[in-house]
Amino acid sequence: MRATLPVSKDSKHVKLQKRMNKATLSRKELLISAAALGLALSMPKAALAQGAATPRSEITIDDLKVAQKLAGLDFSDDELKEILQDVKDWLTGYETIRKEPITYLVEPPTVFEPLSLRPLAGKRGVSVKVAASKVSHRPVSEDDLAFMPLRDIAHLVKTRAITSSDLTEMYLGRLGRYGDKLLAVITLLPEQARADAKKADEEIATGRYRGPLHGVPTGVKDLFALRGAPTTWGAAPYQDQVFDYDATLVQKLRQAGAVICAKTSMGALAEGDVWFKGMTKNPWNPKEGSSGSSAGSAACVSAGLLPFAIGTETLGSIVSPSNQCRVTGLRPSYGRISRHGAMAVSWTMDKVGIISRCAEDAALVFAAVSGADPLDRSSVDRPFHYSPKVDFAALKIAFLLDLKEDPAKTTKPQTTEALALLQKLGATVHPLSITPAEAGVLTILDVESAAAFDDLTRSDRIHLLKNSSWPETYRAGRFVPGVELLQAYRARTLLMKQFEDELGDFDILVADRVGGHTLAITNLTGHPQVLLPWGVTASGRSRSVSLIGRLYEEDKILSVANALQGATNYHTLRPDLSKV
Numbered sequence: 001m002r003a004t005l006p007v008s009k010d011s012k013h014v015k016l017q018k019r020m021n022k023a024t025l026s027r028k029e030l031l032i033s034a035a036a037l038g039l040a041l042s043m044p045k046a047a048l049a050q051g052a053a054t055p056r057s058e059i060t061i062d063d064l065k066v067a068q069k070l071a072g073l074d075f076s077d078d079e080l081k082e083i084l085q086d087v088k089d090w091l092t093g094y095e096t097i098r099k100e101p102i103t104y105l106v107e108p109p110t111v112f113e114p115l116s117l118r119p120l121a122g123k124r125g126v127s128v129k130v131a132a133s134k135v136s137h138r139p140v141s142e143d144d145l146a147f148m149p150l151r152d153i154a155h156l157v158k159t160r161a162i163t164s165s166d167l168t169e170m171y172l173g174r175l176g177r178y179g180d181k182l183l184a185v186i187t188l189l190p191e192q193a194r195a196d197a198k199k200a201d202e203e204i205a206t207g208r209y210r211g212p213l214h215g216v217p218t219g220v221k222d223l224f225a226l227r228g229a230p231t232t233w234g235a236a237p238y239q240d241q242v243f244d245y246d247a248t249l250v251q252k253l254r255q256a257g258a259v260i261c262a263k264t265s266m267g268a269l270a271e272g273d274v275w276f277k278g279m280t281k282n283p284w285n286p287k288e289g290s291s292g293s294s295a296g297s298a299a300c301v302s303a304g305l306l307p308f309a310i311g312t313e314t315l316g317s318i319v320s321p322s323n324q325c326r327v328t329g330l331r332p333s334y335g336r337i338s339r340h341g342a343m344a345v346s347w348t349m350d351k352v353g354i355i356s357r358c359a360e361d362a363a364l365v366f367a368a369v370s371g372a373d374p375l376d377r378s379s380v381d382r383p384f385h386y387s388p389k390v391d392f393a394a395l396k397i398a399f400l401l402d403l404k405e406d407p408a409k410t411t412k413p414q415t416t417e418a419l420a421l422l423q424k425l426g427a428t429v430h431p432l433s434i435t436p437a438e439a440g441v442l443t444i445l446d447v448e449s450a451a452a453f454d455d456l457t458r459s460d461r462i463h464l465l466k467n468s469s470w471p472e473t474y475r476a477g478r479f480v481p482g483v484e485l486l487q488a489y490r491a492r493t494l495l496m497k498q499f500e501d502e503l504g505d506f507d508i509l510v511a512d513r514v515g516g517h518t519l520a521i522t523n524l525t526g527h528p529q530v531l532l533p534w535g536v537t538a539s540g541r542s543r544s545v546s547l548i549g550r551l552y553e554e555d556k557i558l559s560v561a562n563a564l565q566g567a568t569n570y571h572t573l574r575p576d577l578s579k580v
Contacts (some may be wrong), residue, residue: 007101009381009443010031010297016451027188042515059084059086059088059091061081061084062086062124064087064406065080066085070387070479070481071481071483071484071560085203086542087193088464094462094542095413098454098458104343104344105341106341106439107347107377110348111377111378112334112335112347112348112526113335114334114335114527115496115497115500116506116551116552117500118500118550120382120552121383122383122385123383124381125383125384126367126371126384126385127367127384127386128212128363128364128367128385128386129386129387129388130151130360130363130386130388131151133151133152134152135152135156136159136161136465138156138162142170143574144172145162146170146171146174146304146305146307147304147357147574148307149307149358149361150212150307150356150357150361151212151360151361151364152309153167153307154212154213154214154364157200157204157215157216158209158212158214160204160205163201163215164200164201164204164214164215164259165194165197165198167197167215167216168194168196168197168259168261171217171305171306172193172194172217174303174304174305174378175188175219175261175262175300175305175306176188177307178283178305178580180305181281182281182290182299182300182580183265183277183278183279183285183296184264184265184280184281184290184295184303184305185262185263185264185265185296185305186230186232186234186262186263186264186265186266186275186277186296187222187229187230187232188261188262189226189229189260189262189263190261192229192260193217193259193260193261195215196254196259196260197259199284200215200259201552202216203257210255210257211256211257211368213253213256213364213365213368214256215257215260216258216259216307216308217258217259217260217261217306218258218259218260218261218305218306218307218308218309219260219262219264219296219305219309219310220249220253220260220263220297220309220310221294221296221297221309221310221311221312222234222266222296223266223312224247224249224250224263224264224310224341224342225243225247225341225342226243226246226250226260227246227248228242228244230242230263231243231263231266231343232270233270234266234267234269234275234276234293235268235275235276235464235465236268236276236464236465236466236470237456237465239276241393243341244272244343245341246339247340247342248339248340248341248375248376249310249337249342249352252338252368252371253310253368253369256368256369259366261306262300262305262306264294264295264296264299264306264309265280265295265299266292266293266294266295266296267280267292267295267468268466268467268468269343269453269465269470270292270314270317270343270345271292271293271468271469272291272292272293272295273289273292273293273295273321274289274358274467274468275295276466279298280295280296280299280301282299282324282325283299283303283325283575283580284325284326284542284575285540286579289322289324291323291325292317292321293312293317293318293321294302294309294311294313294317294318294353294355295321297309297311297321297355298322298324298325298355301325301327301356301357302325302326302327302575303575303580304574304577307356307357307361308354308357308362308365309355309356310352310353310355311329311353311354311355312342312345312350312352312353313331313350313351313353313523314345314346314349314351314445314523315349315520316523318330318331318351318531319331319514319519319529319531319546320514322531322533323513323514323531323533323542323544324542325542326533326542326544326573326575327355327356327533327571328355328356328361328362328530328532328533328565329353329356329357329530329531330353330362330529330530330554331351331353331525331528331529331530332352332370332528332554333350333351333382333528334348334351334378335376335378335379336351336352336366336371336379336382336528336552336554337351337353337366337369337371337379338352338373338375338376338518340375340376340379341375344448344452344483345445345448345449345452346376346444346447346448346449348378348444348448349445349524351523351524351526352369354366354369358562358565359530359532359559359561359562359565360565360573362558363554363555363558363562366384366386366554366558367384367386370384376404379482380552382552384466384554384555385555386558386559386564387555388559388562389559390560390563391408391427392422392425392426392427392563393427393428395427395507395508395556395560396428396430396505396506396507396508397427397508397509397510398429398431398503398508398509398510398513399415399419399429399430399431399432399509399510400432400510400512400515401431401433401434401517402516403436403517412470412512412513413543413544414513414534415510415511415512417534418510418532418534421564421567421568422510422560422564424567425563426486427527429510430506432503432506433502434502434517434518434521436517436520436521437495437517437520439523440488440491441491441492441495441519442524443484443488444485444488444489444492444524446476446477446480446482447477447485448476449470449473450475450478451472453470453474457475457478462474492524495521495524496524496526499521499525499527500525507550507553507556508547508548508549508556508560509547509559510546511547512544512545512547513543513544513545513546514531514544514546515529515546515548522548526551527551528549528551528552528553528557529546529547529548529549529557530546530547530549530557530558530566531545531546532544532546532547532564532570532571533570533573534568539568547560547561
């Protein structure tokens with residue numbers, strides 16, 4: 001997640017940028033610059049651990065001259081003299097803020113809101129219509145039950161053809177057998193799961209059926225607070241961390257009657273697939289990682305350890321492991337599911353989503369956990385009405401062109417196959433070019449993550465974080481001037497308008513695998529995406545197709561995804577767990 005600031009087209013700024021690029025900073029200059037910026041890089045560890053700042057009396061005009069190189073500026077000596085006292089005063093301000101009890105639940109007062117250029121359509125509320133289940137009894141084979149779609153599992157539980165307790169014991173057994181081998185589970189929750197399953201059985205027996213998640217086991221990525229259980233964030237500095245409350249997502253799952261069996265593994269502090277015990281493995285090829293950072297959730301669903309699981313995404317952390325583990329991943333629009341009680345990577349980019357067997361399963365779960373939450377000011381209520389029926393003639397579907405691609409062609413076989421199938425189903429598809437995002441916009445992610453873990457960065461505990469590039473990112477984030485950060489936010493506003501303009505009146509954009517260069521764009525703009533497994537290449541590499549939707553139109557992309565899965569069997573394939 002390295003980012004560079006874009007070069008302005010203005011000739012004066014180009015010269016300044018070139019001057020900054022050519023300038024070399026000695027170690028001494030770098031430390032002087034850090035001091036001028038209120039950084040703690042030059043302090044001894046003892047002072048660093050206490051969050052001490054460089055004494056104001058040590059800041060000089062020469063320090064400011066070095067510091068301005070990092071921002072590509074060229075102020076005169078007189079101009080620097082004018083601001084010297086301000087810079088000294090800021091150091092005092094930094095010290096006072098660092099003494100404040102700013103926990104991970106404290107967010108900046110600015111709330112991100114995606115920009116939609118077309119009005120919301122459809123009636124208010126949430127509804128899901130699925131075809132009636134044709135399953136009437138429990139399968140003889142454990143594997144057949146474990147890999148069964150949520151719709152059918154829910155039907156068996158509702159009709160009491162299987163109890164939640166029996167179902168939970170089966171999944172707990174599979175989690176116990178394969179969870180550690182895959183390094184996909186951080187904390188197993190057998191006692192609470194059994195108690196919740198027993199309660200579900202009692203309620204269902206008396207006619208108090210809550211819906212399709214009632215009595216169904218699941219797992220949540222280990223960045224969600226769960227009262228009394230470890231919430232490790234996958235990172236050694238936090239492996240003993242326990243909260244005394246439940247995240248809103250956990251509350252909603254329990255209100256729907258779901259049985260939470262496990263906290264699934266995640267890359268340390270939501271990066272990659274390596275956590276403090278090692279790398280989460282891909283059930284299809286245990287020699288590979290599961291990809292990140294919702295690695296454990298994807299691996300558990302892929303291996304039939306859970307029927308569905310919850311993940312999060314900031315820049316690919318749902319769609320990437322879903323692609324790798326050949327499962328279905330839904331990253332909803334920003335704000336659709338509450339982030340309260342979830343570890344922050346980037347307050348304005350984090351999205352909560354679902355990893356499941358198929359698109360219809362994702363729709364069932366999404367209906368239960370989405371909606372506004374007073375504890376998350378960015379969360380919203382928007383219509384969601386899923387139906388397996390699709391009027392393809394009424395939909396306008398585009399397919400993404402590679403940046404150097406011939407408009408008459410598509411590059412990847414799976415995209416070509418998916419488009420041919422869509423046309424067979426009655427859709428008309430058109431090529432569409434999308435302008436890439438400027439790299440500098442992702443400065444937002446670097447700085448927000450650095451702010452979220454500033455206390456860790458300035459303490460000795462940062463050295464406990466192994467096999468991670470986060471420390472580098474957190475430290476680098478300290479060198480981004482505040483003005484440049486706000487400029488990146490403004491560039492993001494332009495990006496949102498540009499992407500909406502280029503989508504025009506298309507309802508869905510079809511893209512290869514995780515979405516190509518639109519992955520960064522849609523994570524910045526907040527648009528939804530569902531990824532579908534699409535078999536493998538000749539060399540055994542996972543193939544997948546993504547459907548990118550308009551803001552708050554998850555129902556459309558899920559309905560189309562369901563139609564594609566109804567005409568293929570890629571989502572029903574199972575890995576050989578004897579190789580795990």
